[in-house]
Amino acid sequence: MDGAGSTATSGPDAATVQALTDLLDGRWAWVRQRSRTEGVGLLAPMEPGLPRDEYRARVTARVAELAEMGYPAMGFPKDVGGGGELGGSVTAFEMIGYGDLSLMVKAGVQWGLFGGALAALGTERHHAAYLADVMSGKLPGCFAMTETGHGSDVQSLGTHATYDPGTQEFVVRTTTPSARKDYIGNAARDGRLAVVFAQLVTASPGETPVSHGVHAFVVPLRAEDGTVLPGVEIEDDGLKAGLNGVDNGRISFDDVRIPRGNLLDRYASVAEDGTYSSPIENPSRRFFTMLGTLVRGRISVGGAAGSAAKEALTIAVRYGDTRRQFEAPAYEDRPKAEVPVLDYLAHQRRLLPLLAKSYALHFAQGELVEEMHELQKDGPIEEKNERRQRELETRAAGLKAISTWHTTLSIQTAREACGGAGYLAENRLPQLKADTDVFTTFEGDNTVLLQLVAKNLLTQYADHVGDLDTLGMVRFLTETVVDTVIERTAARTVRDRLAAAVPGRDDEEELLDRTWQLAVFADREEHVLEGAARRLRRALKGDAFAVFNEAQDHVLKVARVHVDRLLLEAFSRAIERCENPAAKALLDGLCDLFVLTTIEADRAWFMEHNRLTPARSRAVIKAVDVLCGRLRPAAVGLVDAFAIPDEWLDAAILR
Structure with a gap:
């Protein structure tokens, strides 16, 4: 293996960078x-x-x-x-x-x-x-969905829209202080209309009101002159850590009356006499179908977060290429001189693995956007495509979570890598940090989204699982999924399959073999999935909630390793599409770095489950060092390939 930290005098040529940009x-x-x-x-x-x-x-x-x-x-x-x-x-x-x-x-x-x-x-x-x-x-x-007391738990929203057949109107009411709509963009200053998510309630005279679950309603907030309408109360959320160009606000409704036609009725309607009807009979299926049509917002957040991460890494890599610290003594034909900080292995290890993951996320995001476009371009999802829609939602949730966490880490690392300069507002990084921090919790809290990913994987997208509470879900999993998962993975010995993938090779050659890498990621996902299913089986004999609660670490890992596999597979397909040999070689190296830093970060699992020996684990660390050294000369070209205009980077340290 080559020595770590070695650098070349020049990076990729313009044609290679352009080929990367085109891809x-x-x-x-x-x-x-x-x-x-x-x-x-x-x-x-x-x-x-x-x-x-x-x-x-x-x-x-x-x-x-x-x-x-x-x-x-x-x-x-x-x-x-x-x-x-x-x-x-x-x-x-x-x-x-x-x-x-x-x-x-x-x-x-x-x-x-x-x-x-x-x-x-x-x-x-x-x-x-x-x-x-x-x-x-x-x-x-x-878009008024989130409430002060109900963020991710949309099904339990406390805002009610009760139908009054006498006037053929819905009466929208904030039932408790915790049911106040909160953090609503466009509310504090500009919004004139809101799509309000509320429990749709109907009642015949003398009968107990019946809730049909959460639906969406068009509710006026302001007159054309900006005056807040009667019954609507709006207050500013106040100064935030970032995004202060957005007028987030709180909205409460005090018996606001809206016409019956203001119900957004693609999936449900209320007749003049108050009769409720829907083409989707199952309430939970109806709810998830409605939310599924809004998946574009979640996909967009993941993509925008990726842009912010690329921007921060571009600033840090370019600055690291020019900023010099400490002299290296003369050696052979190398004169005594200060060293660019990006020549230090420690600096490479901070930035280059994050750059590799940004590429992986970008390619996975691109595939996700194409799938969404093809699935939704002709309007409402047809019944035959519901499975694809559920799969799309699962991928969108997983990628949004991993992408936004990656952005938070990338910006913080870039800030530190730029030293004191990274703390100056003129160098863009502080604002990126402040503005993106909330991405991990809007359009779905990341931890909750990963639980959604795991639930969908464990239930194999069962149509009726949305009907189940925690106890019902756990029992469904243990009765119908566990045996299937175990039967599938027990049919072969995974270690035998991995060993057979690349027989007789030295450490580096095997670690950089794409077939081996794909097999390793797939094996880890299957093993973690099987283990989670086995743990949940205990719920049949005890406290289902306690079992599920105690297994949440395992459930979250199911989602994380699933997304890792998706990223690797998307990266591999992108490399195959690249026709420029030099660009393809760089992408191969980046993909290897993504894989091996992912394995390195999870070495404990791989060793505990006999997927890596201690010697092989050390070989992974060494391979990461070598890959960082090999990619260092191309680092600036790799960020230049994002083709971010200088006006957007707007960092004084790059001028």
């Missing part, structure tokens, strides 16, 4: 290129330290400019004047993530969440009434 740009390259040219000034970050009110006003003005450029219309159906390019819309959102993140969030609320809910959950009359003005930005709105 990264993918199917919607034209959207990315348009953003880099026409949108370069519009999407650039605003100067730090703006007063909050000025910042909000400028973000709102830029939202209007985005509308004029046609960005939002791209993601709406053609029959309402949109472009029918769902994938292009998500790609555009990802590009906005390189610039001002308050603008990204404000745009996401207006068109991804508010407009997306109207398009996905409403019917033709809602589309005709609202979507043209939503797309143009003339009708600013909110």
Whole structure:
């Protein structure tokens, strides 16, 4: 194996970098290129330290400019004047993530969440009434799902919309202080309309009210002149750690009456006499179908988070290539000189594995966006595609969680790698850190999302599992899934399969063998899945909740290792698509670094389960060192391939 830390005098040539950019740009390259040219000034970050009110006003003005450029219309159906390019819309959102993140969030609320809910959950009359003005930005709105006391637990929302057959209206009420809508973007300053998620309640005279579960309603908040309407109470959430260009607010409703037609009724309707009906009889299936149509928001957040991570790593890698610290003595033909900090192995190990994972996440995100586009481009999900939709939701949840955690780690590491300069606002990193921190909890708390991933994997996407409470879910798992999982994995000895994958090779050759790597990741996922199922089987003989609660560490690991496999497989497919030999070689090295740093971080599991010997574990560490040294000369080229305009990076240390 080569010595770690060795460097070359030059990185990849322009043609190689361009080949990487072309591969990264993918199917919607034209959207990315348009953003880099026409949108370069519009999407650039605003100067730090703006007063909050000025910042909000400028973000709102830029939202209007985005509308004029046609960005939002791209993601709406053609029959309402949109472009029918769902994938292009998500790609555009990802590009906005390189610039001002308050603008990204404000745009996401207006068109991804508010407009997306109207398009996905409403019917033709809602589309005709609202979507043209939503797309143009003339009708600013909110997506009011989260409550002070109910974040991830959407099914338990405390806002009620009770039907009054006498007036044919719904009466929207905040039933308790914890049912107040909270952290709602566009609420504190600009929103005139909200899509409000509430329990739909009907009652015949003299009978007990019946809740039909959470549904979405169009509720007016303000008059055209900005005056808050009677019965609506709005307050500002106040100063946040970041994203202060977004007017987050709290909304309460005191018996606000809305017409019966304001129910977004694609999946359920209420007749004049109060009779409730739905084409989906099962309440839980209906609920998850409604939420599933909104998966685009979760996918967009993961993509935008990835953009912020790439931006931070670009700043840190470029700075590390030029910043010099401590002299190295003369040796052979090397003169005595200060050393670029990126030549130090410790610095390479901080940044290059994160760069490799950013590439892996990018390719997996691209596949996810393409799958979403193909599945949803023709409108509502057909029944025959429900399985694909559930799989899409599972991948979206897993990638959003892992991507946003990766962003948090990448920005913090980049900040530290830039020393004191990284703490200065002029170098962009502090604002990136402040603005992205909330990504780990909006559009779904990451830990809860990983539990969703594991649940879907364990139940093999059973149609009726959404009907089950914790006890029912655990019993379903133990009775119908455990035996299937165990039977599948017991049919072969995994270690024999891994040993047979690359017989007779030395440590480095085997560790860098893609077939072996894919087998190792698949084996780990299957073993962890089987182990989780075995632990949950104990619930049949005791306290189901306690068993499930105690197994949550195992359940979360199921999701994590599943996403690791998805990332490796997406990375491998991207390498196969690359036609430039030099670029392909760089990608091979990056993929190897992603794999081996993932194994290195989980060495305890691999050794505890006899997948690695102590000697082989040490070989993994050494291989990571060597890969960092090999990739160091290409590091700047690898971040340049993201093709982030300098106006968006906007860091003084790069000038």
